[in-house]
Amino acid sequence: MTPRPxxxxxxxxxxxxxxxxxxxxxxxxxxxxxxxVMEMSHRGKEFMSIVTQAESDLRGLLAVPESHRILFMQxxxxxxxxxxxxxxxxxxxxxxxVTGGWSQKSAREARKxxxxxxxxxxxxxxxxxxxxxxxxxxxxxxSYVHICSNETIHGIEFHELPDLKALGSDAPLVIDFSxxxxxxxxxxSRVGLAFGGAQxxxxxxxxxxxxxxxxxxxxxxPICPSAFDYRTxxxxxxxYNTPPTYGIYMAGLTFQWLKRQREGALTGxxxxxxxxxxxxxxLYDFIDASSFYVNRVARxxxxxxxxxxxxxxxxxxxxxxxxxxxxxxxxxxxxxxVGGMRASLYNAMPLAGxxxxxxxxxxxxxxxx
Ligand SMILES: *Cc1c(COP(=O)(O)O)cnc(C)c1O
Numbered sequence: 001m002t003p004r005p006x007x008x009x010x011x012x013x014x015x016x017x018x019x020x021x022x023x024x025x026x027x028x029x030x031x032x033x034x035x036x037v038m039e040m041s042h043r044g045k046e047f048m049s050i051v052t053q054a055e056s057d058l059r060g061l062l063a064v065p066e067s068h069r070i071l072f073m074q075x076x077x078x079x080x081x082x083x084x085x086x087x088x089x090x091x092x093x094x095x096x097x098v099t100g101g102w103s104q105k106s107a108r109e110a111r112k113x114x115x116x117x118x119x120x121x122x123x124x125x126x127x128x129x130x131x132x133x134x135x136x137x138x139x140x141x142x143s144y145v146h147i148c149s150n151e152t153i154h155g156i157e158f159h160e161l162p163d164l165k166a167l168g169s170d171a172p173l174v175i176d177f178s179x180x181x182x183x184x185x186x187x188x189s190r191v192g193l194a195f196g197g198a199q200x201x202x203x204x205x206x207x208x209x210x211x212x213x214x215x216x217x218x219x220x221x222p223i224c225p226s227a228f229d230y231r232t233x234x235x236x237x238x239x240y241n242t243p244p245t246y247g248i249y250m251a252g253l254t255f256q257w258l259k260r261q262r263e264g265a266l267t268g269x270x271x272x273x274x275x276x277x278x279x280x281x282x283l284y285d286f287i288d289a290s291s292f293y294v295n296r297v298a299r300x301x302x303x304x305x306x307x308x309x310x311x312x313x314x315x316x317x318x319x320x321x322x323x324x325x326x327x328x329x330x331x332x333x334x335x336x337x338v339g340g341m342r343a344s345l346y347n348a349m350p351l352a353g354x355x356x357x358x359x360x361x362x363x364x365x366x367x368x369x
Pocket of ligand 1: 075176
């Protein structure tokens with residue numbers, strides 16, 4: 001079997017090969033029941049066992065406490081930008097910390113449903129730093145505070161979630177963790193609600209994960225569609241409408257794969273985190289030591305998952321990408337709003353893939369001298 005290329009896509013993104021092979025093997029007949037997963041009733045015992053297992057595996061993996069519900073929804077992170085204010089704003093002001101393209105979108109969408117205060121923004125420096133929580137202009141009595149805990153486009157990550165209580169705020173923290181969910185542990189004591197599309201780190205597009213503290217459920221605005229009211233979704237165990245069954249199954253296989261991962265004495269998410277630190281370190285160290293490539297994000301907030309970088313001579317971009325493709329290094333072109341390159345190093349990317357990228361970057365630099 002020839003090895004598959006290394007896929008650095010920002011999303012939908014590479015999935016673990018073991019998961020893809022297992023899904024292929026089970027495509028026509030899941031566990032001897034005579035049906036494929038796509039063909040099953042979502043209310044039948046077969047699919048019920050799949051979704052129940054997926055939810056409990058995820059709860060264990062991410063150490064989600066009993067105070068928080070796990071919901072599988074649809075519409076992606078962008079729909080949650082509307083669903084969250086419809087459910088949590090209760091007519092009050094929403095604080096948003098703008099740190100890049102995704103939190104900017106969240107602020108814009110929330111304005112349709114609630115007054116929005118931009119509590120801090122790093123727009124002035126081109127989204128390359130993280131505004132210090134102590135300097136955020138939080139609203140007294142805000143309905144919630146929204147952050148994007150990993151900015152997929154600009155490559156900025158919160159390495160510690162803000163402690164809103166210590167900042168004098170009683171508001172729940174909402175995090176958009178679409179692009180780093182399951183790459184590191186989450187401190188749930190600081191989180192009221194977390195949401196993320198599956199297509200970066202959990203599975204195929206079509207499933208949206210929402211983890212929400214029980215007391216935040218049940219306060220939706222009257223205009224909120226029933227299918228997007230967390231009360232309805234929670235009361236119906238994520239099956240008010242037909243859920244994205246195949247996507248949930250694939251995410252479930254990914255959770256089982258995550259549980260099997262080991263790194264020294266570590267397993268599951270801590271093992272992934274150790275691997276992700278090593279992967280990101282390898283690439284950033286190489287870029288920082290080079291005079292040919294550059295990453296412009298402040299060192300203390302660089303994302304482990306999404307690494308945007310530039311060739312100092314941008315006229316070489318097309319040649320760089322073509323050479324990468326020839327070596328089986330796929331989807332390295334940067335986001336259109338930033339330019340340059342971006343390497344996304346989600347859980348399914350092995351250290352060997354990052355090593356292959358660094359080897360290629362070194363070699364490309366030499367041929368340009
Ligand atoms: C990809 C992404 C989204 C958008 O997700 P959709 O599924 O396309 O709606 C939102 N937020 C972040 C941080 C993302 O990376």
